[in-house]
Amino acid sequence: MILTLLVQALVSMSTVAIPVLMAVAAGELDVPSSSIGIFMSLIYLGATIVAPVSGYFIDRFGPIGVSQICLVLCALGMGAISIPVIPIMIIGAFIMGIGYGPVTPASSHLLVRTTPYTMMSVVFSVKQTGVPIGGAMAGAIVPHLIIFLNWKISAILVGLSGLILGFSLIPFRKHYDTERSDLSRFSWKNAAGSIKMVVLHNELRRIVIASFFFSTMQLCLISFIVVYLINDVKMSLVQAGIVLAAAQGGGIIGRVLWGAMVDRGTGPRLMLGVLGIAMAAGAIASAAFSPEWPFSGILIVCTLYGAAAIGWNGVYLAEVARVAKPEFAGMATGGSLFFTFAGILIGLPAFSLIIEKSGSYPLGFGIIAAATFICGIALLLSHKSRSSKN
Template identity: 45%
Template sequence: MTGPWMTLAITLAVQAMVSMALLTLPVMAPVVASALGVSAALVGVYVALVYAGAMAASLAAGAAVARFGAIRVSQAGLVLCAAGLALCAVPHAAASALGAVLIGLGYGPITPSSSHLLSKSTPAHRMSLVFSVKQTGVPLGGMLAGALVPSLMLLLGWQGALLAAAAANLVCAVIAQPLRAELDADRRTDKPMALGNLAQPIRLVLGHPALKMLAACSFVFSIAQLSLTTYLVTYLNEGLAYGLVAAGLALSLAQLGGVVGRILWGWVADRGMGARRMLALLAAVMALGSAATALLSPAQPQWLVLVVLVVFGASAIGWNGVYLAEVARQAPPGLAGVATGGTLAFTFFGVVLGPPVFGALSALFETYRAGYLALAVPTGLCCVALLRARPSAQATDGGR
C-alpha cells in the first residue's frame, strides 16, 4: 500500500522535474539566443508563453484528473515537458516558441494533480506543512537547472543539455508508473472531457468567496515572486553597482530563503497560527520587503542587503504551500484538484502579466526602485483582505 510519504515523494519529484524543464532554456539564454540569432531579452517572451500554456492547462486539469487519474495526468505532463524541451533543441526561434507552449501545457496540470493526491492522503492538521514540502520542488527544480544545465551545456552542447533534461522528465514518468494503479483507483473513466469543463474551475472559484479571495491574493503574490526573481540581478547590478557574480549569489540566497520559508511557514501554520493568518503575515512581510528592497543603496553594508533579500524571498517565494493547502481545505469535497486548477489560472495570469508591467513601470520612472516600491501597495492590501475575511464554515480548524 502506498503511504502518504511515498505520495509526497513522487509529487515532489514530479514538481522538481517540470520546474527544471521550465528553467532549462532560460539558464542557457545567452548561448541559445546567440545560436538562434535573436536577442537574449526574448527569454521573457519564452517564459510568458510557458505560463500562458500552463494557465490553459490548469483549467483542464480537474476534469483530466477525474477521468484519467492524477498520476496519469502527471505522467502526461512530464512527457509534454520532455517533448517541449526536445522541440526547443531545434535551432529555430519558432520551434522554441512552440516548445515553450508544450512545456507550459505539461507544467500546468502538475499542481492540481498533486493537490488531488495530497488532499486524500494528508490529515487536515498537517496539510500546510505537507503541501509546503511538496512546493519546495519548484525552487529545487530551479536549483537543479542552475547547478546541472550549465555543466551539461559545456559537456553536450546547448541542444544536448535540453535533450538530457527531457530524458530526466521521461525517467520520472516511468518511475511513477508502479504507483498508478493504487493512486489512480478513484478515476472515473466515464467523466467527459468536454470543452465546457474548462469553465468549471473558474465558476467554482468565482462562486466561492473564500476561494475567490485566495485566487486574487495569489495573483498579487505571483507578481511579487516573479518580479523579485526576474529583475533582482539587474537591479543590484545597475542600481547598487553589484557585480554579476555577487548579484547572482544574492538571488540564490533569496531563493534559499524561499525554500526554507515554504517549509517553515507550513509548519507554523499547522502548529496553531492557521493558514489564513499565516498568509496575511506573509503578505505584510512582502509589502515591507518590497519597500525595503526599493530603498536599498550602494552605501549600505552587503550583509544588510542580503538580510533584506532573504526575508523578502522567504515571503515572496515561500507562500505557495500554505496557500495551496488552504485552497484544498476550502474546496468542496472531492474537488481539490478542480479548485486548485481554477485558482492557479489566476496565479499564472499574475506570472504572465506581472513582470512586463513591473518592467514597464520601472522603465517609465527609469529605475527598478519604482517597481519594487509599487509592489508594496497590492501586497499590503492582500494582508488587510486576509485579516478581514471571515473563516469559512467548511474549513477545518487548521485553516482558521
C-alpha cells in the same frame, strides 16, 4: 508525498531554467534581456488554459498518469527551447506551460485523499517545496552547465532529467491511479465550473485575488533577479545563480515553516497577509541593490525575500483544498490556479514593459511591491473581521 515532490521539483527546474538560459541566450538571439518575461508568460499562458480542465485529465488518466504527461511535455518544451529560432522557442515555452498547469492539481488530488485535516497545511507546504527545490537546482546547476557546455545542451539535459523521472513513475500507476475512469469526458463547461466555484465561494474569493498579485511577485523575483544582478549590480552569472538558489532555499524553508505555523493555530489569512507585506519589503530592499552592496548582504536579503515571495503557496493551496470537499480538491485547485497563473501571464509582460520603457528594474520591483502590500493589508483586515465574528 515523495513522488509529488520529485515531480514538482523537475517541472519547476525546467521552468526556472528559462531565465538562467535566457540571460546568456538573449545576446545570441539579439533580443533584449527583458524578453525573459515574455517567454515566462508564454509558459503561464499554457498553464492558465490547461489548469481549469485539470480535473478532467486527473479523472481520465489518474494523478500519476497526468504527472507523467506533464514531465514529457516539459521535456519536449525544453528541447524546443534549445533550438535558437525564436518561433520554435515560443512554441516550446507554450508546450512547457501545458505541462506545468496540471502538476499541482494532480498532486493536490493525490494528497488530499491521504492527509489528515490537522496536517493539511504542513503536508501541502512540504509537497510544494518541490517548486523552490527545482528552482534552487536551476540556479545552482544550470549556470555551471552553461559555462562547461553551452546554453543549448544545458536545456536538453534539463529536459532529459524530467523525461527519465516520467518513465520511472510507470510502476506507481497501479497503486495510485485506481480511481481513473474511462467514462470521463472533456468539457469546457466543467472548466468554467471550476472557475465559477472559486469566484462564488466567499471563503476562497479574496485569497484567490491576492494570489494573482503574489504569483506576479514570485515570478518577477525568479525571472528577473539573475539578469538584474548581472546588468545593474555587475555580478557574474555564477554569483547571480547562487543568489537565485538562495532565494529558492528561503522559499523551501518558508513553505515548511509557514505551513507548520498554520497547522499549529495561526490563521491562513493572517499568515498570507503577513507574507504579502513581507514580500513587498523584500522587493523594496532588492530595488536598492547596487555594486557597492556586499555579496553577503544581497544573499541575506534575497533569502528572506524568497522565504515570503516563494514560500506562500503551500498555505494558499492547503486552504483551497481544505475549504473544498475532498472529491472537488483537484477541481477547486485548478480553478484557483487559473487566477494564480493569470497573475503571472499579465504581470510578467507588464513588468517587462516597465523595464523596457523606463530602463529601471527598481521601478518594476517597487510597483509590484505596492500591489502585494495592499493585498497583505486586505487579508489582515479579512482575518480580523472573521475573528471578531467568531
